[in-house]
Amino acid sequence: MKGESLYMDPMVELRGIKKNYGLKEAVKGIDLEIRPGEIFTLVGPNGAGKTSTLKMMAGLLKPTSGTVRIGGFDILKNPMNAKELMSFVPDAPYVYEKLTPWELLRFTGKLYSMDIKAIQEYGRRLLKFFSLDHVDNVLIEEFSHGMRQKVILAAALLHNPKLFILDEPMVGLDPISIRSFKDFLKAKAREGMTVLFSTHTLSVAEELSDRIGIIDRGRLIAVGSLSDLQRKYQSKENLEQMFMKLVEKEEVRAGA
Amino acid sequence: MTGRFRLLCGLKWTTVRNSFRSLRKRSTAELFTLIFFFAAAGAGLFAFFFYSFRFFASQEPFGPILIDETFFLFNFALFVMLFISSAVSAYTCLYRSGEVPFLLQHPVRWTEIYFIKLTEALWYSSWSFLFVAVPFMAAYGMNKNIEAAYYPLLCFVFYVPFVVLAGILGTLAAVFAVALLPGRRSRLATLLILAGGLALLFIRLEPQAVKEQGSIAGIMSGYLPHVAFAKNPWLPSSWVTRGILALSQIDTREYLSRQTGVFYLLLLLSNALFGFIPSYSAAGRLYPASFFRAQDHAEIRKPKRIRYSKIFEKIFDSISWPSRPALAFLEKDLKTFARDPAEWSQLIIFFGLLLLYFVNLKNLEFHVLKSFWKNLVFVLNTVGTYVVLSSFSMRFVYPMLSMEGTKAWIIGVAPMRPSSILLEKFFLGTVISLFLTLPLVFLSGWMLEIPLRRILFTTGLGGFVCVALTGLSVGLGAKFINLKSNNPAEIISGFGGSMLLVTHLSYLAVIGIFLLLSHEHQGIIFLTMAAASLLIGTIPLKIGVHALKRMEF
Numbered sequence: 076m077k078g079e080s081l082y083m084d085p086m087v088e089l090r091g092i093k094k095n096y097g098l099k100e101a102v103k104g105i106d107l108e109i110r111p112g113e114i115f116t117l118v119g120p121n122g123a124g125k126t127s128t129l130k131m132m133a134g135l136l137k138p139t140s141g142t143v144r145i146g147g148f149d150i151l152k153n154p155m156n157a158k159e160l161m162s163f164v165p166d167a168p169y170v171y172e173k174l175t176p177w178e179l180l181r182f183t184g185k186l187y188s189m190d191i192k193a194i195q196e197y198g199r200r201l202l203k204f205f206s207l208d209h210v211d212n213v214l215i216e217e218f219s220h221g222m223r224q225k226v227i228l229a230a231a232l233l234h235n236p237k238l239f240i241l242d243e244p245m246v247g248l249d250p251i252s253i254r255s256f257k258d259f260l261k262a263k264a265r266e267g268m269t270v271l272f273s274t275h276t277l278s279v280a281e282e283l284s285d286r287i288g289i290i291d292r293g294r295l296i297a298v299g300s301l302s303d304l305q306r307k308y309q310s311k312e313n314l315e316q317m318f319m320k321l322v323e324k325e326e327v328r329a330g331a
Numbered sequence: 332m333t334g335r336f337r338l339l340c341g342l343k344w345t346t347v348r349n350s351f352r353s354l355r356k357r358s359t360a361e362l363f364t365l366i367f368f369f370a371a372a373g374a375g376l377f378a379f380f381f382y383s384f385r386f387f388a389s390q391e392p393f394g395p396i397l398i399d400e401t402f403f404l405f406n407f408a409l410f411v412m413l414f415i416s417s418a419v420s421a422y423t424c425l426y427r428s429g430e431v432p433f434l435l436q437h438p439v440r441w442t443e444i445y446f447i448k449l450t451e452a453l454w455y456s457s458w459s460f461l462f463v464a465v466p467f468m469a470a471y472g473m474n475k476n477i478e479a480a481y482y483p484l485l486c487f488v489f490y491v492p493f494v495v496l497a498g499i500l501g502t503l504a505a506v507f508a509v510a511l512l513p514g515r516r517s518r519l520a521t522l523l524i525l526a527g528g529l530a531l532l533f534i535r536l537e538p539q540a541v542k543e544q545g546s547i548a549g550i551m552s553g554y555l556p557h558v559a560f561a562k563n564p565w566l567p568s569s570w571v572t573r574g575i576l577a578l579s580q581i582d583t584r585e586y587l588s589r590q591t592g593v594f595y596l597l598l599l600l601s602n603a604l605f606g607f608i609p610s611y612s613a614a615g616r617l618y619p620a621s622f623f624r625a626q627d628h629a630e631i632r633k634p635k636r637i638r639y640s641k642i643f644e645k646i647f648d649s650i651s652w653p654s655r656p657a658l659a660f661l662e663k664d665l666k667t668f669a670r671d672p673a674e675w676s677q678l679i680i681f682f683g684l685l686l687l688y689f690v691n692l693k694n695l696e697f698h699v700l701k702s703f704w705k706n707l708v709f710v711l712n713t714v715g716t717y718v719v720l721s722s723f724s725m726r727f728v729y730p731m732l733s734m735e736g737t738k739a740w741i742i743g744v745a746p747m748r749p750s751s752i753l754l755e756k757f758f759l760g761t762v763i764s765l766f767l768t769l770p771l772v773f774l775s776g777w778m779l780e781i782p783l784r785r786i787l788f789t790t791g792l793g794g795f796v797c798v799a800l801t802g803l804s805v806g807l808g809a810k811f812i813n814l815k816s817n818n819p820a821e822i823i824s825g826f827g828g829s830m831l832l833v834t835h836l837s838y839l840a841v842i843g844i845f846l847l848l849s850h851e852h853q854g855i856i857f858l859t860m861a862a863a864s865l866l867i868g869t870i871p872l873k874i875g876v877h878a879l880k881r882m883e884f
Contacts, residue, residue: 135743135884158746169737169817173667175637181644185659186745191648212636214670230741 084147086111086160086238086269087132092141094127094293101127103293104141109271109286111237114264116280117273118314119290120322125273126166128290129242132271133163145238159187161238162231166246166273168224172216176207176226179215180233187234194233201229204259205252220247228256239263241272245279257283277314289318291325335439339447347454361826368829373466380470388474398474400558402576405467406568407561410497412463413456417501418508420452425502425618426509426625445502445614453498460494477579485578489571489596492603496567499606506613510621513628519672526680530687534694567602570595640666653754656747660755664731674727681719682767688712689771692778705779706850712775713789714843720768721800721835728760728804729831730822732879736814739884749879757805757872764797788853789846795864796842800835806871807831810878838867 087109094102102124109115117125130136132143134150134157143150145157171179177198184194202208205225210218215226224247231239239260245253260270260283274280280287281301289297297304301314310317387394387401425431425448434444464486472482512518562569574595647662668674689712692698697708735742735752742752772793776786811827822828842860849856 130884133740133744135739137883155746158744161744163740163744165740168740171663171667171738173670174663178637178640178663178666182659182663183741183745185655185662186741186747188655188746212638214635214637217635227740 084144085109086113086146087115087271088142088144088147089128089132090142090144092128092131092138092143094124094131094136095139101293102131102138105290105293105295107288107295107298109269111269112264112267113285114260114270114283115272116284116287117271117290118275118277118280118287118318119273123290124293125290126242129163129240129271129273130165133161133240134158135163159234160236161240162234162236163240164227164231164242164244166242168227170215170223170227173214175212175214176202176229177211179226179230183230184233189234197235198229198233201232204255205229221249221252224248225252236268238269238271241270243274244272245274245276277318281314287314289321291322292329294325296325297321333440333443336443336446339434339439339443340450343447343451364833365826365829368833371833373462376463377466377470380467381473384470384474398471400561402471403561403569403572404558406493406572407566409460409464410493410566410568413460413494413497414501414504416456416459417452417498418505419501420455421448421498421502421505422509424448424451425505426622431622441619442611442614445610445618449498449502449610452502453495456498456501457494460490464490472579475579482579485575489574489599492599493567493571496599496603496606499603499610503606503609503613506618506621509625510617513621513624519676523676526683530683533687534691567599570599574599637670654747654751656745657751657755660752661759664755664759677726678723678767681723682771685716685719685771686774689775689778692775698778698780705781706785707847709776709779709781709785709789710843710846712779713772713793713846714839716768716771716775717793717796717800717839717842718836720764720797721839723767724760724764724800724804725823725828725831725835726819728756728801729808729828730813730819731756731760732805732808732875733813733822734817734819736812736884737817739814743884749882750876753805753809753872753875753879756808757801760801760805761797764801765794768797769793785849785853788849788857792842792846792857792860792864795861795868796839798868799838799864800868802868803834803838803871804831806873806875807834809875810871812878812882814884 085108087107089105089107091104091106092102093100093104105128117128119125127136131138132145132150134143134154137151146160148157148160150157171182174182180198180201181194184191184198199208202211205228207222207225207229210222215223218226224244228244245256248256257279264270264285270283284301286298286300287304288295297307299307304310304314304317305312308317308321310320312320384398387397390397425445428448431444431448468482468486508518508521512521560566562572574592577592577595578589643666644662647658650658697705700708732753769790773786773790776789807827807830811825811830813822813825813827816822823831845856845860
């Protein structure tokens with residue numbers, strides 16, 4: 076069958092993806108595989124190419140060269156199959172201000188052709204989980220930044236994606252919501268959801284990730300679990316210190 | 332002028348300069364099209380005013396009188412337009428702009444914020460003023476054979492204080508309105524009541540002592556007593572008109588000396604300068620008080636809960652054709668539109684004014700005109716309705732796809748074809764256009780007592796016009812999509828918006844010509860225009876689908 080996915084395929088498979096914006100090379104050839112149920116974190120300085128990489132995985136940007144496969148489906152050749160498997164939340168997500176949280180969930184559920192009963196059932200559960208059930212009929216324009224972020228996460232999770240891609244997901248959430256969201260992500264990963272997110276909060280990456288990828292100047296300069304990275308770079312330091320050293324080294328390499 | 336105020340002025344100047352510099356980054360073709368569009372639109376306005384004046388000048392005895400009265404009326408309309416646009420700009424700049432909280436974090440005085448925002452409001456409103464006033468004054472001057480070297484300077488010295496005065500008054504009105512009515516809903520309700528009052532006044536308008544009913548000039552002269560308010564000596568617009576008339580020595584009906592012209596200029600200047608005194612007082616006291624009151628009001632009021640969409644949702648749940656995603660978009664678009672008074676209030680004003688005018692056509696006695704004039708009024712009314720529809724289409728339909736762009740995290744990742752979104756926007760835009768336009772066109776013909784066959788012909792053709800205008804808006808909206816902005820005004824002001832305006836107006840000009848010619852060979856004209864309109868509507872859609880398929884978010 077055309078576009079049929081192999082069950083044991085990695086959930087995300089990047090092969091030599093590059094992205095150029097005119098003369099600027101934002102992503103310079105990344106190869107990466109992420110397994111189902113894995114929590115993978117992408118860290119890197121501003122302008123390193125994190126967002127471009129995530130957007131290419133989500134099908135919002137076309138790679139200049141290379142391939143992106145989601146659940147075995149090529150994102151360019153079989154976009155519908157690939158998109159059914161995932162959700163993406165960008166760093167500054169805009170939302171329909173004149174809809175209520177419930178209506179936004181209804182809308183996104185219908186975009187994924189979900190049954191109205193399933194939208195009702197799972198949507199209500201998500202609204203409760205994010206403590207939005209008491210404001211489910213208030214327009215989103217009335218909400219604070221953190222509340223909006225919760226609505227957005229709920230809408231993205233409604234169709235129970237197999238791959239959840241998030242760009243800086245914890246920004247704006249209060250400490251209680253951050254704690255419960257971290258627990259939620261861990262629980263979903265145990266159920267088999269692949270989580271891929273970028274962050275500047277290295278302690279979050281340390282705590283949550285099965286593997287961490289450090290990206291700088293469009294290159295993936297290090298990939299592995301925290302202990303792998305410590306072993307590989309013969310370091311007993313935490314992620315922050317290791318990150319600073321690696322980026323400095325890359326700076327020297329690029330300057331040379 | 333304080334050092335900080337100079338610094339703020341410098342900052343604004345730098346942003347304006349940078350905006351102009353960014354024009355250089357556009358392609359030559361794009362720049363050429365924009366320049367061509369502005370030149371063509373200006374020339375078109377000039378030609379319209381010039382030939383209208385020439386037409387009325389030949390319509391003795393009422394025509395020449397109408398031209399002079401028009402000058403008073405034009406300046407009055409300009410004053411009202413400048414006042415309203417300054418009030419709206421000032422409200423946006425003083426209360427809604429993100430720059431004010433930023434400036435308040437720094438050691439900047441309220442008076443400095445007020446005056447820099449007043450300058451901004453004047454800058455914005457003077458552009459639209461230039462665009463309308465220059466073609467009108469040029470056409471008027473040429474018609475009256477005023478000396479070309481002297482006349483522009485004369486207009487300049489009168490219109491500068493005129494624009495400043497209107498801006499000062501509009502800004503003060505905005506501050507007073509917010510101080511008295513800090514809630515947005517109460518302000519909207521007051522505006523609607525005021526608009527309703529004006530509508531009632533208009534309905535009561537009837538011509539008086541129409542001496543000659545066989546010509547447009549004759550009928551229009553019957554309305555002169557109703558527009559006498561434009562000559563009220565307390566109005567700044569009346570000072571400008573009298574001053575220019577006096578100093579250009581063109582008034583033939585009453586003696587106005589050169590000294591009288593200078594008197595009106597000084598009157599205007601002194602009032603514009605005096606306007607800074609209450610402005611300074613308002614800037615220091617009323618503005619900060621109203622700013623905080625409006626902020627508090629937004630925090631204090633209870634969040635609005637939506638309780639009435641259950642039946643609406645059930646209707647949508649029961650439909651599954653053409654597809655769930657497309658219906659989800661339709662449901663979402665209808666809900667968001669209905670909940671935004673800023674959106675539908677503009678529609679009510681635009682189409683409400685047309686409705687009022689058409690309902691009042693019998694009172695205005697246009698139906699007693701000779702058949703030729705009556706048909707001309709019908710065609711003008713119909714094309715006027717399409718022009719209003721075109722502005723609706725440009726303001727609401729064209730930016731629809733761009734507005735979705737910032738929500739790419741939802742729609743860009745959803746498993747649906749780009750064409751579904753595009754076709755949904757086209758469907759929604761066309762249905763609303765048909766609903767708004769066709770009854771108005773029919774009503775206009777009916778009130779003018781046009782033969783039913785011709786009314787049906789024009790109304791039927793209107794359906795195809797709706798398809799063409801919406802297709803162009805949606806298609807070009809996809810082709811020239813702006814994914815970075817969430818502001819419809821910014822989206823429409825781009826290159827695609829200018830292209831759309833040119834194509835809409837060119838298409839409507841052709842429609843107008845065919846409507847004028849349609850007293851003969853109605854069948855052929857109908858089929859030709861219907862087929863052409865369908866093509867004009869569907870080709871851009873195809874281009875739009877193609878552009879969406881290749882798009883990156």
